[in-house]
Amino acid sequence: xxxxxxKKKVRKKLRVRAVRSRLGKVQIPVALGMTVVWMLLxxxxxxxxxxxxxAVLGFLVSLAIMMVFPLPPIVPGFRFWPVQGVYMLLYIxxxxxxxxxxxxSWVLRPGPPVKSSVIAVRMRTDSDLIMVCVAIATSIIxxxxxxxxxxxxxxxxxHVLGARNQxxxxxxxxxxxxxxxxxxxxxxTRENIADLEAVLASERGSV
Amino acid sequence: xxxxxxxxxxxxxxxxxMSMVRLLLGPSILDRALSVDALLAFxxxxxxAYAAFNRDPxxxxxxxxxxxxxxxxxxxxxxxxARRTESHDDEGPSVFRLAEDTVEEEGKTx
Amino acid sequence: xxxxxxxxxxxxxxxxxxxxxxxxxxxGIGLLRFPDLxxxxxxxxxxxxxxxxxxxxxxxxxxxxxxxxxxxxxxxxVLVGLFQVVTVPVAGHIVARxxxxxxxxRRDLLGTDELADRLESDRFTKSGAENNVS
Numbered sequence: 001x002x003x004x005x006x007k008k009k010v011r012k013k014l015r016v017r018a019v020r021s022r023l024g025k026v027q028i029p030v031a032l033g034m035t036v037v038w039m040l041l042x043x044x045x046x047x048x049x050x051x052x053x054x055a056v057l058g059f060l061v062s063l064a065i066m067m068v069f070p071l072p073p074i075v076p077g078f079r080f081w082p083v084q085g086v087y088m089l090l091y092i093x094x095x096x097x098x099x100x101x102x103x104x105s106w107v108l109r110p111g112p113p114v115k116s117s118v119i120a121v122r123m124r125t126d127s128d129l130i131m132v133c134v135a136i137a138t139s140i141i142x143x144x145x146x147x148x149x150x151x152x153x154x155x156x157x158x159h160v161l162g163a164r165n166q167x168x169x170x171x172x173x174x175x176x177x178x179x180x181x182x183x184x185x186x187x188x189t190r191e192n193i194a195d196l197e198a199v200l201a202s203e204r205g206s207v
Numbered sequence: 208x209x210x211x212x213x214x215x216x217x218x219x220x221x222x223x224x225m226s227m228v229r230l231l232l233g234p235s236i237l238d239r240a241l242s243v244d245a246l247l248a249f250x251x252x253x254x255x256a257y258a259a260f261n262r263d264p265x266x267x268x269x270x271x272x273x274x275x276x277x278x279x280x281x282x283x284x285x286x287x288x289a290r291r292t293e294s295h296d297d298e299g300p301s302v303f304r305l306a307e308d309t310v311e312e313e314g315k316t317x
Numbered sequence: 318x319x320x321x322x323x324x325x326x327x328x329x330x331x332x333x334x335x336x337x338x339x340x341x342x343x344x345g346i347g348l349l350r351f352p353d354l355x356x357x358x359x360x361x362x363x364x365x366x367x368x369x370x371x372x373x374x375x376x377x378x379x380x381x382x383x384x385x386x387x388x389x390x391x392x393x394x395v396l397v398g399l400f401q402v403v404t405v406p407v408a409g410h411i412v413a414r415x416x417x418x419x420x421x422x423r424r425d426l427l428g429t430d431e432l433a434d435r436l437e438s439d440r441f442t443k444s445g446a447e448n449n450v451s
Contacts, residue, residue, distance in 0.1 A: 037399075040392040096367045103359055104343045110391040118417075120431040142363045145355060145413045146406070148432055157432040159413065161359040169429045199337030211331050218338040222364075225345030231359075237354055237416050244408070245348055249341050252364060255372040256334050259379040264390040268374075270397045274369075278404035282417040285408075285415045 022067040030071065034062035078129055078187045088186030095141050095179070103142045106162050117163040118147055121176045123154040124199040125184050125192040131156070133183045138176060215256050223249045240284040247277040326378045333375035340368040353423040354416040358409060365405050373398050 038044075038058030071194050082184045106114050131154055138144045139157055148157040160172040184196050226249065231241040249271050258266045340363050347360025373394045380390050416422065418433070424430070 037396065040396045043392050044388075045392055066423070100340065100363050100367050103347070103363060105341075107343050107347040107350060107360060114356060114424075115427070117427060118430045118432045118437065134412070136406045139362070139409050140366050140402060142367070143359050145362070146410045147355070147413045147417045149410070157435075159355045159417075160364050161356055163429075166389060166429060208327070208331065211335060215331075215334050215338040218335075218342045222341040222345035223337075225342075225349050229348045235354070235421055237412055237419075237421060238357065241354065241357055241361055241412060242348055244346055244365070248344075248361070248365040248369065251369055252334075252337050252341050252372050254378050255369075256338070259330060259334055259372075259376045262379050262383055264380055264393070267390055267393040267397070271393060271400065274397050274401045275404065278408045281408045282411050285411045288419065289415045 006194070019067075022070065025073070026063055026066045027073060031059060031062040031066060034065065035059045038062065078127075079189050080187055081185065084182075086188040088182045090170070091182045092137050092179075095134060099141045099143045103161060106143075114162055115164045116159060116161045117169045117172070118157055118159050119163070119169045119173050119176075121156045121158055121173055123156065123180060124177070125195045126154055127184075127188065127192050128182055130180065130188055130192060133187065134176065134180045137179055137183065140177075144172070144176075212256075212260055216253075217257065219249055219253050222289055223253075236284060236288055241283045244281050247273060247280075323382045330375040330378035333371045333378070337364065337368040337372040337375065340364045340371070344368075354421045355413060358413060358416075362405065362409060366402060369401050370398055378395065 035055060035058040038061060039051075039054055042054050042058075044054040044058075083202070109178060123134065128151065131151075135146050135149060135156060138156070140145055143161045145159045146156055147159045149155070150157075156176070158172070160169065163169045163172050181196060181200075183194050188196070223246060226242045226245045229238055230246070233239060251270055254266050254270055254273070258264065258270075344360050344364045346355055347363075351357045351360055377394050382423055
């Protein structure tokens with residue numbers, strides 16, 4: 001008589017614990033981001049009574065998604081620096097325009113087929129988030145594509161269009177490093193920026 | 208201003224034709240996936256031009272769907288190619304395989 | 318909104334669209350002219366991101382003067398841009414990786430190739446290759 005009830009109790013306790021551990025996986029900033037996407041999907045950014053309901057519903061849906069499909073947390077986190085962040089976006093946009101013109105000139109130039117290189121770029125900060133952002137930014141900018149990424153060593157292999165020799169490959173590498181610096185200053189934590197500045201200082205010392 | 212709209216349409220049509228030629232020429236299935244991707248980008252641009260010309264926001268959700276669909280297509284094709292080439296050689300990454308023999312294989316199946 | 322202001326917005330919008338269409342055309346030429354898969358990817362990635370962003374700006378400027386739908390359709394435009402910016406690099410990376418690994422790249426047109434050296438050394442150690450492959 002008593003047996004099944006205790007079993008049920010134990011099972012219930014286990015279930016509660018499972019739900020609680022799932023709740024622990026919810027990351028509030030990510031959920032807020034998903035809510036914003038939800039509201040954009042439903043055109044909720046306008047003064048009407050449904051908007052509040054849509055916001056609440058979106059938040060609940062994003063919580064449910066994160067409990068059913070738990071994501072690994074973003075380590076070591078990030079931090080948005082407003083001025084540098086805006087500068088970062090403008091820098092990437094400017095790079096996109098410049099690189100588009102360059103690639104267009106490669107396309108329209110008559111003559112033999114264009115040469116290119118695959119270069120290895122070692123990241124100077126050891127944050128996965130910054131590496132992903134650098135990879136996205138390099139892919140968005142025309143004229144460079146990520147061929148391979150090695151996560152444990154933080155090395156990106158970039159295929160660069162129009163880099164015919166060692167010097168031009170070195171220049172492309174410098175460009176990716178400049179991009180990394182902008183992104184680290186835009187969304188990196190204090191430790192990332194400190195890492196970056198240490199490397200920069202040692203480079204300046206050696207040169 | 209009307210001539211500019213016509214010029215936009217003509218440019219997009221020529222671009223789409225060129226990517227169709229690449230779609231037919233190949234030579235490998237990945238090139239075809241890439242040209243389908245480019246074709247999708249051109250149709251996104253074309254739909255956008257239509258929306259802008261008519262000042263009509265009804266086609267904008269279509270843009271949303273298309274921008275997500277292209278991703279699924281090219282990723283699944285690439286995964287398919289990767290699995291098939293890995294299945295009949297188990298000596299690690301096949302970097303130095305010649306381009307010609309894989310191209311021939313693809314020509315048979317496609 | 319005054320008539321002239323709308324006119325100016327229209328001109329900016331049409332210039333953006335024209336730039337987008339031009340980028341598309343150049344991408345089409347590049348798709349035909351470039352010798353191997355990876356260079357073609359460079360050509361194709363241009364209208365996918367920058368061209369599309371320009372077109373979205375153009376649409377926004379054209380739709381903005383309409384009071385009833387104007388501002389609120391901008392949300393969809395932002396989402397399209399966001400999705401495209403996030404998904405194009407992922408798709409591009411996967412295609413480039415598979416293309417490189419199945420040898421669809423013309424080695425005679427490569428200036429330097431630092432990944433080939435790396436993969437070569439991985440073949441001998443073999444342990445490094447395991448975590449590098451998938």
